[in-house]
Amino acid sequence: MTRVVRRPFTFWRRSIQARVVASTLVLTIVVVGVVGMLLLRQTRDGLLDNRVDAALAETTNETQDARNRLESALLSDVDAAQQQRELVEPIIQRGLTRNFSVLLVGPVGSASGRPAAGGSTYTFGLDRSSVPADLVAHFSEPADMAWTYTTIRRFDTATDTASTEPGIAVGTQLTLPADGRTYTLYLLFPTTGEQQTLDLVTRALLTAAILLVVLVGGVAWLVTRQVVTPITMARRVAERLAAGQLEERLQVSGEDDLARLATSFNQMASNLERQIGQLEELSRVQRRFVSDVSHELRTPLTTVRMASDVLHDAREEFDPVTARSAELLQTELDRFESLLGDLLEISRFDARAAVLEVDDVNLVDVCHRVVESTQPLADQRGVRLEVHAAVDPVLAEADVRRIDRIVRNLVSNGIDHTGPQGPGEEPRVVVTVAGDDHAASITVRDHGVGLEPGQTARVFDRFWRADPARARTSGGTGLGLSISLEDAHLHGGWLQAWGRPKEGAQFRLTLPRRQGVALRRSPLTLIPSDLSERRSETMRQEWV
Structure with missing residues (x-):
């Protein structure tokens, strides 16, 4: 599962083409989205403005026609209810053909001056709550023509169903000659056609946006492919060159960059x-x-x-x-x-002609044998040699001749550079052997002048010495540590050095218990354990 999750992230990190195409698509989507929103907003505003202008013009015409009819009414006609019906019914009939609804309420200031109250005259099936409350409040007293957006609600008695649609509510006021009081006329114009037009434009823009994004993505993929393909070929050829195939070359076509x-x-x-x-x-x-x-x-x-x-x-x-x-x-x-x-x-x-003669080698026996052979040199220098190892053998698949040479070089080098640990103490070189299930390790610890920072990386160079003026008392050639490092690498092992001025040095050889097994850790630490114990003791004394 982890490999499946990591594979897309690895592809994303390594593919320039994928990142360029993805970035282009994201930017294209953002730009198309912003432009589409602006176009839709302008289209909607334009459609609604035209519809509002048409509704206001329609309302003005109907109001003017109603006033003309009221002015021509006979003075003897004093029945206000009949005059309302004669005023509204022609408007309702025209509304049925011109797709708008009518609601007449009033008079203003009375209990029936609100749409929800009784006595209202309206288009059949219209829900009188379709008139917004803020518009009703506006006409709670004599006022000029006003409009607002609303939701028109209707109820079909034939099917016993209700429906809603967006619309525009326009209100105006008229005075009836029959009673001389002011009534409010509401005309409600649906905007379903404009909404359908806007939906059509939205679908068209969405389709065009999808096609545009796909087209831009394809173009970006083709363009980046033209650029990335030569780079990919160059990378592959460079990898082959790095692998030693020096005859590899790039195919050249054209004269561009x-x-x-x-x-x-x-x-x-x-x-x-x-x-x-x-x-x-x-x-x-x-x-x-x-x-x-x-x-x-x-x-x-x-x-x-x-x-x-x-x-x-x-x-x-x-x-x-x-x-x-x-x-x-x-x-x-x-x-x-x-x-x-x-x-x-x-x-x-x-010349890479060195080969191993592998056998099961007991590293404890090797260390004791090397210490015995170098004891005369140690006695000559006044150095005590110690071997710290467990009773059980520490076995590893190795070339005994080469391991013997490594340990001998390390011990001789320690004898050359060791010194007393403190006043009255005898100089000593400590050889430690340990092993676990995967690796075996040998450390050689001296207490000489140590190594300066940066010298641990050069101590295995050929003919290199930390102190050029220092004589080689053991007859060394300056190649011992270099050969030891090559021997360790030939076994698939490590040979590492640690040193600090005036605190001595320690070399650590780590070998795999079985040939061909990669090393991951060492049974012994590179930093000497006696140094850590000494520091802990010093800290305890300072604390006391």
Whole structure:
């Protein structure tokens, strides 16, 4: 379910075309909606204004005709009720043919002066409550013609049903000669035709808006496709170039900006292929040079080694200066042989020719064996070596020769750089081994000068030293940590360094228990546990 939900969001983030088309559609909908609302509002106002003008003109004509008929009435005609009927009935008849309703109420100021009261004369089926209350209130006393919008209600006695429709209510006042009192005449004009016209215009605008949005969306899709397709092709070719397929090129068609971009991209790819080829050739020559030199130096080195052994064995017969020279010659030959071996190993890593001889290795045994072999060097420096490990073996699928070399390099490096932890304390290097179901780890902790910020990233560089003036007492070549890092990567493991000035350093090797399994965590922390305990103790003392 999560994958199904994430897929549209992933597509939205990665597709420029989808975002451009969606943005265009949203903007088009907003613009069409605003314009459509304005057009509908103007159309409605125009229709209603025309209907109001027609209703007022109709009402004026009917009022004038009624007054003319009242002025021509005989003075002997003094029956007010009959005069009302004779006044209203012609108007009602014309209303039936001209589609308007009539309501006559009055006289003004009497109890029957309101539509809801009795005595009203009106079009058959008209609900007298169709006249709005505010318009009735306006004519509660003599006033000029007025109008307002209303809802016209009718009741059909034949079908016993009620109906409503929007309309316009226009009111005017007349004076009957029979009693000399003022009556209110209401004419109600339905606006159903205007509403139907407005609905028709609304449907037309809605249909046009939908077609316009679809058309704009299609145009935006076609336009963005013309632009995005070359970009997509460039992305795919760039991914193939990054994957090592340096012969990939973009297809160029036309002479526009995108075609010139494709041409520039192809030129860049060609230059990149040529330069990478030159670098690969140079690297190959360098690797071959290092390998050839290392091999060619073996023969003269063997001869020099034989002569050095003879001189070293007979050094007691020489004078002190010559004897010391023989010892220095032997030491430097040992270092030179180590350097040749390391260079050969580095050349194998560079050529990607290094392979693992995997077996089940007990890392606890490896650490004890390395500590025993480096104990003479530690005794010479006055450093105590400690191994902290559980009784149970910590097994991992690894190349025992390479793991032994990694641990040996780390321990030798710790012996070179360690120092006393405090006044009167003996310098020590602590090797810790631990494991869990997924990984096995070894840490080597020293208490020397430590590492400055940023040096942990460079400590595995070839021939790099934190202090260039510091002598290598263990005879190192400057390639040990670099080879150790390559050995760790060859196992699919980690080799990490931590250090802080005057607080020493710690290196952590983490290996998967089974080859091919990706590491996710390490059984041991990179920051030394003794540092955390020391800080906690200091904080407790300060608190006390």
